[in-house]
Amino acid sequence: MTSEELYPTSRLAAVQEAAARAGVDAVLLTPGPDLRYVTGYRALPLERLTCLAVPTSGEPFLVVPRLELPAAESSPAARLGIEFVPWDETDDPYALVARRLGNPARVALSDRMWAMAVLRFRAAMPGAEQTLAGTVLRELRMRKSPAEVAALREAGAAIDAVHARVPEFLRPGRTEREVGRDIADAIIASGHETVDFVIVASGPNGASPHHDLSDRVIQPGDPVVVDIGGQMPSGYCSDSTRTYCVGEPPAEFAAYYEVLQAAQDAACRAVKPGVPCEAVDAAAREIIAEAGYGERFVHRTGHGIGLEVHEEPYIVAGNDEPLAPGFAFSVEPGIYLPGAHGARIEDIVICTEDGAERVNDRPRELVIVPA
Known part of the structure; x- marks a missing residue:
């Protein structure tokens, strides 16, 4: 099987549809199995934030540390046609994600997101209820293609x-x-x-x-x-x-x-x-x-x-x-x-x-x- 077959680009739209059904304004996926499932990108779990943001309405985007941009661009995620948003060492990537999403009322976070990232997203979006992305993605991931x-x-x-x-x-x-x-x-x-x-x-x-x-x-x-x-x-x-x-x-x-x-x-x-x-x-x-x-x-x-x-x-x-x-x-x-x-x-x-x-x-x- 090919990477395109295992990680089809159609999954992004499927995640948006599932998020809408779940009443979620955006899905935020950091390195781990959920991010790989949606993009095919096996991102390194680092203290520097890598995050795929999938708003229910609007265009998805991938926030990556600038030093990880070449790896992201050479990964299957490049096939998705989404914007890659690099950030520099003195930037606040959590605030960057929050600004782009506007004022979401409810966000779904990767089940295995580090507590450090969960708390920083909470500080960046204090008005947003946090829930688990697993509840959004479970039906997709359970049914194997x-x-x-x-x-x-x-x-x-x-x-x-x-x-x-x-x-x-x-x-x-x-x-x-x-x-x-x-x-x-x-x-x-x-x-x-x-x-x-x-x-x-x-x-x-x-x-x-x-x-x-x-x-x-x-x-x-x-x-x-x-x-x-x-x-x-x-x-x-x-x-x-x-x-x-x-x-x-x-x-x-x-x-x-x-x-x-x-x-x-x-x-x-x-x-x-x-x-x-x-x-x-x-x-x-x-x-x-x-x-x-x-x-x-x-x-x-x-x-x-x-x-x-x-x-x-x-x-x-x-x-x-x-x-x-x-x-x-x-x-x-x-x-x-x-x-x-x-x-x-x-x-x-x-x-x-x-x-x-x-x-x-x-x-x-x-x-x-x-x-």
């Missing part, structure tokens, strides 16, 4: 290639940190631009869903949860978990792993347009609870993914948002026994016109690595 789906497929294939190599790295006597370094190198070698996270959780560490890496030495008989992901040059992210065992698994672990595999498969099969997000969560949770491990499934079943590893929609009880074609999210139930071990299986799933597509294809059975 065909180009975005293609980017997620590419990311899924790249992280699958890394999981295919994990058995090379998992050996008794090695530490989680040593294995993690090899995996991080493999993530870059697979085509990712950055490594977002590497979880290698062996033995009792597997009972901590967000365990990172430690100096624990991997032992024969250890189950090992490997949850990895990164960002591709496209900007779109990967995220996939597989569980391995170094040698023969403990009997209890092998038993509940079969439950987990059935739960993950049931949740994936539950995905189709019109199904509430919480119903996908329930499909996994009910199987795990019936097997007696309900209290050991301690997190939601999934999260949206795109330009961020975690974004909307969230696959969790209480979210009655109906799935729609183009929604992309993880399906990742887990079972965790504190002090013993844990397991998780995670695929990225795209809701299609009539069901679901998994972008991860590695085996979901427990992978036994020779001890």
Whole structure:
């Protein structure tokens, strides 16, 4: 897919329309996933303000520090045909944005805008109510275009290639940190631009869903949860978990792993347009609870993914948002026994016109690595 397909110029008009529906006078986007989604510009998050201003009525403009102007002009944002407004070191860029917007009553700010910038915009526009740009952009960002789906497929294939190599790295006597370094190198070698996270959780560490890496030495008989992901040059992210065992698994672990595999498969099969997000969560949770491990499934079943590893929609009880074609999210139930071990299986799933597509294809059975 091309940059023009991934970041079409039509998004500016779509943001203006969404802002009008939300009753917002202007949307202000600073460096981060929202700015990249609308412009394709991967701006550096600096103390110097870069801000795309999208008024509901009027022409959008991009305020940039003068020293960042060449980078902005060589980015996909140059295709938008909007005015770039450079500012110098002695200027007040917040006042500059405020003057150009006039007297807005309500402005939407990037969800991840630094507090420093939020407060300076408040001082520059004291009469403007501040709200989150996420409420304006959520419907746009949740529904992935065909180009975005293609980017997620590419990311899924790249992280699958890394999981295919994990058995090379998992050996008794090695530490989680040593294995993690090899995996991080493999993530870059697979085509990712950055490594977002590497979880290698062996033995009792597997009972901590967000365990990172430690100096624990991997032992024969250890189950090992490997949850990895990164960002591709496209900007779109990967995220996939597989569980391995170094040698023969403990009997209890092998038993509940079969439950987990059935739960993950049931949740994936539950995905189709019109199904509430919480119903996908329930499909996994009910199987795990019936097997007696309900209290050991301690997190939601999934999260949206795109330009961020975690974004909307969230696959969790209480979210009655109906799935729609183009929604992309993880399906990742887990079972965790504190002090013993844990397991998780995670695929990225795209809701299609009539069901679901998994972008991860590695085996979901427990992978036994020779001890």
